[in-house]
Amino acid sequence: MKKQPFRVEGLGDIERNRPIMFTFNGKTYTGFKGDTLASALLANGVILVGRSFKYHRPRGIFGVGVDDPNALVQIGVHGRSTPNERATTTEIFEGLIAKSVNVWPSLRYDILAINNSFSSMFPAGFYYKTFMWPASFWPIYEYFIRKAAGLGTVPKFEDPDTYEKKYVHYDLLIVGGGIAGLVAAHVSAKAGNRVILADERANLGGSKFNSEVTINNKPVKKWVSDIESELESIGDCMVLKRTTAVIHSDHNFVVLREKIIKPNNHSSHTMISQRLWKVRAKSVIYATGALERPMVFQNNDLPGVMLGSAVTDLIHRYGVCPGKNVAIAGNNASIYTLAEDLKACGANIVALSDSRKKSDNNENLAFDSEFPVFMGQAPICAFGKKKIRSVSFGPVNIDTAISQNKDDKKIDCDLLCLSGGYDPNLNLIAQAGGSVSFDTEVSSFNCQSIPKDIFLIGAAAGNFDLQDTISKSLNIVKKIIKQNGTSVFPDIVYQTKGSKSLNAVSPVWYVQSKKSNNKQFVDLHNDVTVSDIDLSVREGYKSIEHFKRYTTSGMGPDQGKIANVNALGILSKKIDINPQSIGTTRFRPPYTPITFGALAGRDLGDLAEPIRITALNVWHQESKAVFENVGQWKRPWYYPKNEETMEAAVNRECKAVRKSVGIFDASTLGKIELVGPDAGELLNRIYINRFDDLKVGSCRYGIICGDDGMVIDDGVTSRLEDKRWLMTTTTGNASKVFHWIDEWLQCEWPELDVFLTSVSSHWSTITIAGSNARNVLLELAGDVDVSNSSFPHHTWKIIKIFGVVARVFRVSFTGELSYEINIPSRYAHSLWESIISIGERYDITPFGTESLHTLRAEKGYIVVGHETDGSVTPDDIGFGWMMRKRKDFIGHRSLSRESIIGEKRPQLVGLLPETYIPEGAQVLSDEISGSDKQSIGHVTSSYNSPSLGIPIALGLIQGGRSLIGSNIRIIGPSNSMSVNAKIVSHCFYDPNGDRLNV
Amino acid sequence: MLNIPCPWCGLRSEVEFSSGGESEVIRPLDPLKKSDHEWSDYLFNRTNKKGWHVERWYHIHGCRKWFHIERNTITHEIRSSWPITEKHPEGNLSVSYSDREQ
Structure with a gap:
């Protein structure tokens, strides 16, 4: 090794x-x-x-x-x-x-x-x-900028590991497992509160981890591990390590990201990689400590320049001393402790600068004989190419270091430790709504006001004395425990020794130097330098929010962690306004970046969104239907036979319906039962047309508007009994309409005695459509008379099919004789199969949504969302006649506004184009020529009509009804398409409805 | 994410609710008698208050009841909630159906 x-x-x-x-x-x-x-x-x-x-x-x-x-x-x-x-x-x-x-x-x-x-x-x-001009060059610029910008590479393969989310409720969440956080967790857990403690490091103990400090005469490391095992033994207490609080949302909803160590790259095991905790806590304590602030001088970004706290941590946690010849620079007492630590590692300290004229307790004198100590000085410039070789120091005047240029003495070193003071880590409390501003006493940000049920302790609260921190934390926990209903406060003493408190900090914002062009970095994340701040000021971006965006200081992954206070200090010098008056920018979530995997959790693939299937789905799949997504529903789009194209399949299906009989799964239609003596009155107000006069056994088509008068849905509603009605809605709006009615009923018309029940999934709907539909129904109807005279269009009957009560509605969306058979969903599959076998002799043909829409377009029937887009009134789509005149309904008042009446409203018409045109294409009047041409409307539906053998379309055209017979031109979406067309009535097929009433 | 006190179900997370906006919007009893101006005021204009705001919420994924809450739009603190047709517990707010013009 x-x-x-x-x-x-x-x-x-x-x-x-x-x-x-x-x-x-x-x-x-x-x-x-x-x-x-x-x-x-x-x-x-x-x-x-x-x-x-x-x-x-x-x-x-x-x-x-x-x-x-x-x-x-x-x-x-x-x-x-x-x-x-x-x-x-x-x-x-x-x-x-x-x-x-x-x-x-x-x-x-x-x-x-x-x-x-x-x-x-x-x-x-x-x-x-x-890159502003010429604008047309932007795509080229963008290509190169994107290549040069950005950091890591997006992985190209699927992550084999999984991520999960967990929701938990606790009395108290403590973020930060330093001494303050541990004391708070220990006391509150002992008092019986349900406590969750999160720390982003692998070990608890925070900045005091493995230091010389003792607590209750135990070395801090031993004390921390004893407390940790004690906390883990308490059932209602959870300690999460490697867990960062990233988002604080309203009402103490805090998102924690737990990292679980990645397995070996070659591991074939799938494991949980990260866990996202969504914690709702009655109280939250932030014991997030403080982050050390860098010092700003020339070349302060050279490798080998490090934060003093980082070096301390490396020594205590990992036994790593990253330099042999070390220079130290700072403006507070922590540098002397660091010097002790470095000496203990055997490092050679080459120089120490303290920007203050005098240290708190003359600590500098102790070292004076060992190495040069420069009081009232700060680093001016670091030298070296790929790592630091030497550093020069110079005097500090108030809060700016002054470069002497020629006289700067270079001192050789391979490590320079910096301590520019400590910034309380207030990122999350600011997210929570706490107000953060500059505090001259600590020369940093401090929290001025804290939202309810959130507390700050320790260095995060600007408290740098350990014993004092502990007693203040205990007071806060006492308050929380009392609030949570526990009166007994555990009597525990935490006596610390050997910790040095941090008193005066005197800021050094940057180096003043007239001659040097060396960069002084303020934000190392985003490469923002002091001269960028100068430029920002020169160009007038002096407001802190403008300044931040112009220079990008504190943005991106930094989120103000190391850059903000120095940037504020320097800006304040440059514009000569004190930092308190400048204000601060907003800290934004997340505190640290979260991987997308953690946010997605297990909501991937099939679990990304619920999939809804009808009771007939198995049959559709076995019959090789091609499915279409309609909201969450999977609906058969068409049923290709022998590798047919979609066009051929739709053509065949449509012709079968027009010629003989087709069968269609309409189960996804929204169905709402309205029960009660006032159901008819409620329907009168919901629909634009009257319903309370509808007879039991009859059905009626209606349109629903918003109170702004715009169409939001349509459908057929039937009177089942005197006080029981069945409303149908479009598939996509089923739940929207249900909740819409519920809102009106509860909030505006509670005097109406009506119950609403959604029965969409309870009943499956099988539609048989075509001239032979009655012949098929006859075989199912038994004794029930289904002749045209006894069972005319827009009526419904109960028919017992194989002993099961079915509601059969004679309504049509194809323009053919058509029955919608509603049957409890568990019988739907067997009924469907029975109908298929009964219909064999009529060559019954299953058809999908594409054929249904083609057939309805031939009839000029609208589809909400195609022919309407939230700005279309009933009159626009030809239903002005349907509106009640004197009685109020939702949208009535709006429909009499002047701006909504008039000849120039978009009106629904039919279009006969020379060739097929895409939906969304624009319609131009042929009467206006030249470049003044403006769109007078657009195409809402477009099909090749199987029944007529020509392309047909529906469109909304300004004053369209008065233009019937005129020629227009249809263009776009791509400029090259231009098709002549003729405006006609919107009903292309069987305009008299003869096929409906047979 | 808010924690909303449903008068029937107690404190539940915001994901279970849908917001219905300002409670103080009261639909005129006879819209046809209102001028265009009055009607558009009802349809479109909201006070967009800074501070305490009475609004209505729907426990759409819960008990399916509408109710009012008083929420501070700056701090998001919620200090009261009550059923949709009832008067504010302290009776000083004209927001519910029973308060609308007769």
Whole structure:
């Protein structure tokens, strides 16, 4: 096994007896169980891990958690390939394959690094300014921009693993398993609350993990693991590790993303890869800690420049010290603790700069004899090509470092640790509606107001003293426990030792330098520099929201984690307004990126949407029907015979209906039973036409409008008994109409005594249509007289078929003699088969929806959604005569508005085009010539009519009824199509209805 | 995602409901007597309040009952809910069917 040059003996919490092999950019390395990809790479001395987003500058690992902007990697291969994972949050496993994103052809030699040399050409707003003209070139620009932009690669294969979602309800959700979060979880769980604790890391303990701190005289590591096992032993308490809270939605609905370690790439096992927890909690505590802020100086993005907290974490968790000769720069007390930690690793500290004139407790004096300590100074510039070689320091004036240029003294180092202060991690509380603003006391954001039932503790609350944090957390938990109805508060003491509190922070926003062109990065994620901020100010984008969008600072994967406070500080200097007055941008969900797989969960393939099938589906499938999706329904579209084309099948089916008899599955029609003394009155108000005068045994077609007067549905309603009615709706609107009526009944007309029941699936509907339909029915009807005189059009009868009560409705959507047989669904299949065998001698032909629509178009019958589109009135489609005149119905008042009456309304007409035209084509008047031509309407339905042998169409044309007989032209959708047509009446076939009333 | 107190079913998640908008929209009893202006006001104009807002919801995937809630449009806090035909519990809001013009 190769030695890991930056691994420190005796430190960290990794399993050194369990080595793990993995590959990064094609090279094999060894790490240990417990390592992240980042810690393992640093242990092996891999400094260069990625290229920056815009300039493709070399980048190294910078942070150690979700805030790291540089080490974005593509993990895994084939279906398990996942783009843009952070190396810092990816645990290594045997066989892990990772590679850098955004590099080509390789990490070391990236061609687009040329962007860096020409960076003056790519300032903020570059895309907006450059690719605007000529507009017709946009597709070409887009091609190249898309090629150059973006990070990882979308996997091309299906993910073999599964993802799942889980909904849970808890008394208390605690986000963050540092000391504060653990104390809160421990006390509240002990008090009997149902508690869920989530932490995004693999170990609990937060920033104090494995540090020198003791709690109740136990080393912190031991205390954390004792508390963890105690929490796990409490039944109503759940501890989720590797779990990030990503979204805080209304009423404490919090989405957590749990990562379950990816299996070996070659594993053939399917396993759960990630789990999305949807938690509804009575109270939520955010113990999300603080994120360390970088310092802004020249070349501050060089590999080897890291956050001090990241280095501390690497030492404590992984036993990795990523440098031998280390420089430290900061503006707060944490740098002295870091110096101690580095010394303990045997690292050589080459220099330390503290931008303050004086440290809190003269800590600097302790080190003065060991290495140079620069008080009142800050880093000016880092030097090096693919990693840091040296750094220079200079004096700080108020909150800006001043470059001395010539006199800057270079100090050699291979690691520079930065601590620019701590930013309370308020991303989620801001999502929850908390107001966040700049607080001069901590020189960072603080939460000013917190929504109800949400609480902040620890460093997230701006509290950097451990013992004080614990006592404040206990007070908050006491409050929550009381609110949840528990009065007994467990008497537990948590006494900490050895933790240093963090007091004064003095910000250094950036380096002032007149001569240097070196970049000072504010947002390393998006390559935003101080000069981009200058440009934004010069161009007038001074409002923080404009500024953010113009420079992209804090956008994308950063979401304000490392960039926001520095950007605000610098902006405030540049426009000379104090940061409190500038305000902040909104933190947006998700806190960290979520993979689509986790959002989709198991709702994939057949489970993506419910599929509805009729009781006759098996027969349709056996008969090789081709299905059409109608909403969630699977409906037979046509039944091809002997490899017929669709056109041939539809032609044959339509002719069979017109000539003899066809059979159709109409079960998907919406059916609503209305029962009660006021059902007739309710129907009067729902439909535009009258219904209460309908006799028992009769059926009537009606149209339903919205209160704006536009058609929303149509169908036939029958009176079953004096107080019982059956309404039918279109397939697609079945539930919409049901809920529509329910709303009117409950909210506007509760005085009407009517019950609604949806019976759509209870009854199956088998339609037999054609001149021989009665002959078929005769054989099923027994003693019932089904002659035309006793069973005329628009009436219905109960017929006992093989002892089963069926409701037979004589209604027609084909224009032929037609019966809709409603039978309880469990008998539908056997009835269908009986009809098929009875009908054999008439060559009974099953037909699908395409034939039905063709047949109805020949008759000029409308289909809601084809001939109507939400802007069509009953009069437009030729049903103006149907409307009641004096009594109110839904939509009545709107239909007398001036704008809705008039000759120029779109009116339904028939069209006889020379050739078939696609639906949606535009209609032009032939009378206007030249370029003034404007559309006067459009084609709503179009078919080759099997009965007439010519193409026919329906269309909505302005003043169409008065244009019957005139010639028009139909064009589009593609410009090349132009067809002459004649406007005719919308009924093409049997206009007198002779075939209906036989 | 809201947690909505259905007067019949208690606190349930928003996915079970559908929203019916502002409760204070009352349909005129005799629409045919209304001017175009009054009618379009009923059809299209809403107060779009900032702050406490009375709105109606339908427990479409639950008990299928309509009801009113009072929701703060800034904080999303919901402070009361009551059946559709009843007056506001404190009687100071004119929003239900029984309050409409006679």
